[in-house]
Amino acid sequence: MTDITASPAGYDIHNPSITEADNLLGQYIPIHYHFQMLEDQARMTGFKAALNYLLADGGKVLDMGAGTGVLSFLAAQKATKVYSVERQADLVECANALLTENGCGDKVELVQGDARQYLPPEPVDVVVCEMLHSALLREKQLEVIESFKQRYREKFGGTLPIFIPNASILAVEPVSADFCFQGYHAPIAFFEDPGSLSTRYLSMGETKPYAILEYQADNAIELSFDGLLSINENGCFNALRFITKNILAMNLEQGSTIDWMNMNLILPIKHPIDAKAGDQFQVRFKYDAGGEISSLINAIEVIKA
Template identity: 50%
Template sequence: MSIDLLHLYFSANRFQLIDGRKTMLVEREAESCYLGQFIPLQYHHNMLMDANRMDNFKAAIQRQVFDGAKVLELGGGTGVLSWFAAQSAAKVYCVEFNPDMVAEARRLLSMNRHGDRVEVIHADAFEYVPPEPVDFVICEMIHVAMLREKQVEVIENFKQRYAAAFPGEPMPVFIPEAILMAVQPLQQRYDFSGYQAPIIQFQLGGVFTADTVELAPPALYSIIDFTQANDVWIHWDGQIAIEQSGQLSALRFITKNILAIVSETNSTIDWLNHYMALPLKTPMNVVAGDVLNISFQYRTGGSIDSLQNNMKVSIEAKIPQRQSQLSMAMAP
């Protein structure tokens, strides 16, 4: 079933019969199939080929998980991150909601050394509690800007269940440990073989393209520290000073995942998501020295549209004779 059909199905079927009682599906449950829980098997296979993701998670898990540790993974997919942990851990509980992925993870783990240390459990990550205290929790339900997938909500809910189930036990170490998010103004070209199409674009980090001009450095708008309690809502109202004149046509969202903190070298093991550039409804011309007022809010795990529709950008001019400078900057 395609994602669009799943969305229509769950929009039309807001009620289900459970144990003879009519229960309304809450928004989280209705969205779970649409926003990543039932993505096709092949997408998970493609993630195995993402060397940036794989190498950094492997390095972080190998560094953190000690011999004999107990580990829980929430949203295990193919089971590869659980398998990384199983090279040192005595026991890994790998929780996956999609039955197709449960079968696939079990198949793949059976082919790999120490795969028998991983128990793949068909359960909802929003509800599961391990049968014993664990030392680490791995959760990779991550999308740019923490949209679409339910990382923040899953972990915050897990903390409450874990504290209730194991009072007095320390909270496990989470992998990733924190998330840093930034926003950056862009001049983005939307010409596709002469066809003008302002569309959402995902871009490789650190790759130069003539279609993208960075008008200012990124501004940090949120830090999610999983050792602390986190709100599922993101609010930002800030300013960015323009450093290069041009036409502001998009905001780029940058998400860096701090997978592990290496205290002895004061460094981190990171995974940088693809950048996400969201076009503005109305592009605007800017000159160096202008200050942008930018505001937005969205719920983590929500749709990309929920962020894009809430973006507000205005110019606070700081330069005298701005109009003449703007005319010069825009002249051919």
């Protein structure tokens, strides 16, 4: 059995070996959080199903942002070769040990490097990139994929691999949020499980998509919304719910999709509003994918129409 418990760098969130360069791809994600992602059944079953559907036996795969290596492992069940790149040294060490432990170290070539600069030595059939965060904030999913497509075309020609996810859909919804905790008022950003909506955050109206990002297409890094949100419930309109749905694979013949949703993001608006059913509000915001949550909070404008 391979010992995966020891690491010279350690797994502390305050690990002094983590430099500013390590944060270029987004937030530094401590290894214990990657372990928690292994327990996300919707994530794991979704990516496994997408790989089983889209990857032909004997295909070749690139995994950008390998983390613990689990998606490389799933790909290796059908692929003859998986190229995998991960920036964080402690994760590379952990993933190498786990991949060997799981009997696919010979199929997976794991490289420590920047996914925005790495290219596999040969064309691949499928690219897996799970640098996904609510509203596509904090992690550099779009930047990494856009950089990859440009460099891949230059090296291998115009035909791109299949991407998992195929697309991400971003939407926004007005909510009435209870920001009071044992008498302590805290109107700050919160996350919400999309599979079990909290009674703290009640929908007040329609949900509107503001971005549909197909990863095969070219996408701008800047994301924005300038539109009307209609209210259908009386109450205090004091927050927005940001919804992120990832289409991992599409079965066009059956008209079905394999989906996975990031956590919903609840963000307060600057000035709570006593709203009534039938009211409409002009909502505007603009931010860069991969930016900090604060960049979106600060950009939100809400005006009664």
